[in-house]
Amino acid sequence: MATGKTPPGSMTRRALFVAGGVALLAACTHHPAEQATDAAHPAAAAHPAAEATRSAASPRASTRLTRKEPAVTRPARTGPHAVGRGADGGALPMTHVDDGRMAIALTIDDGPSPIYTPQVLRLLDKYQVTATFSMIGLEVDANPAVAREVAAAGHVIANHTWSHPDLAYLPPAVIADQIDRSFGAIHQVTGRVPTLFRAPYGAWSPAVFQYCAQARMTPLDWSVDPRDWSRPGVAAIVGNIMRNTRTGSIILEHDGGGNRAQTVAALKIVLPRLLDAGYHFVTP
Numbered sequence: 001m002a003t004g005k006t007p008p009g010s011m012t013r014r015a016l017f018v019a020g021g022v023a024l025l026a027a028c029t030h031h032p033a034e035q036a037t038d039a040a041h042p043a044a045a046a047h048p049a050a051e052a053t054r055s056a057a058s059p060r061a062s063t064r065l066t067r068k069e070p071a072v073t074r075p076a077r078t079g080p081h082a083v084g085r086g087a088d089g090g091a092l093p094m095t096h097v098d099d100g101r102m103a104i105a106l107t108i109d110d111g112p113s114p115i116y117t118p119q120v121l122r123l124l125d126k127y128q129v130t131a132t133f134s135m136i137g138l139e140v141d142a143n144p145a146v147a148r149e150v151a152a153a154g155h156v157i158a159n160h161t162w163s164h165p166d167l168a169y170l171p172p173a174v175i176a177d178q179i180d181r182s183f184g185a186i187h188q189v190t191g192r193v194p195t196l197f198r199a200p201y202g203a204w205s206p207a208v209f210q211y212c213a214q215a216r217m218t219p220l221d222w223s224v225d226p227r228d229w230s231r232p233g234v235a236a237i238v239g240n241i242m243r244n245t246r247t248g249s250i251i252l253e254h255d256g257g258g259n260r261a262q263t264v265a266a267l268k269i270v271l272p273r274l275l276d277a278g279y280h281f282v283t284p
């Protein structure tokens, strides 16, 4: 057809520009709660890590609601790896581990959960697997004993923001507040200093990369996503992981943000299968 004569790339660029404008507008109009929370705690911007410890209790009820909504309905954006990647001229999140043949990593997001995290911990212990838990500050604050259990079992704890917003179009001050408040909760509860940061929804931006660099955190992404959060069925989760995992893969799973019974059931099958296939687990 005649549309085949269109100069290469021109439609794509226009589409991206329009999409970016819409997304920016959406971010401005659909995240009033985060703006309000931030404005209500102006001190957090000045001394965010310390403030997180002192004010952890007060914003919990309101921010918890804003977190739950995107966590269960996510993601609005498909293809999260395309977002912000390289947009600042070079910064890229880590998608693979580089630790020799058959080395892979397991990352478990959105907890700690009092229901599912202990079940995941029992499986990891059974198979002697060390994983990385990307924790949400609010959940650490709400479930400190579970967070401590994860740390005591020797797993890595990554920072996954305070309340799980899509950071891609949020201003630098809000990004800093989200990361610093989560840092404060994780450090206070577990004694750990997280050096890995995972952006909710894999939604990165130049401002997020910049703050990671400033706070000396490695941006962490993934390469195997069985979309367990969408509850596609245990067999689908297992099949996706077994089909897509290879040396260096970082697998994404979830112990928080909703009913994760399928994730636990899938891990029960997939952990021994991956070990039988010759893989061993490392941390990023």
Ligand SMILES: [Zn+2]
Binding pocket: 109, 110, 160, 164, 199, 200, 201
């Ligand atoms: Zn998440």
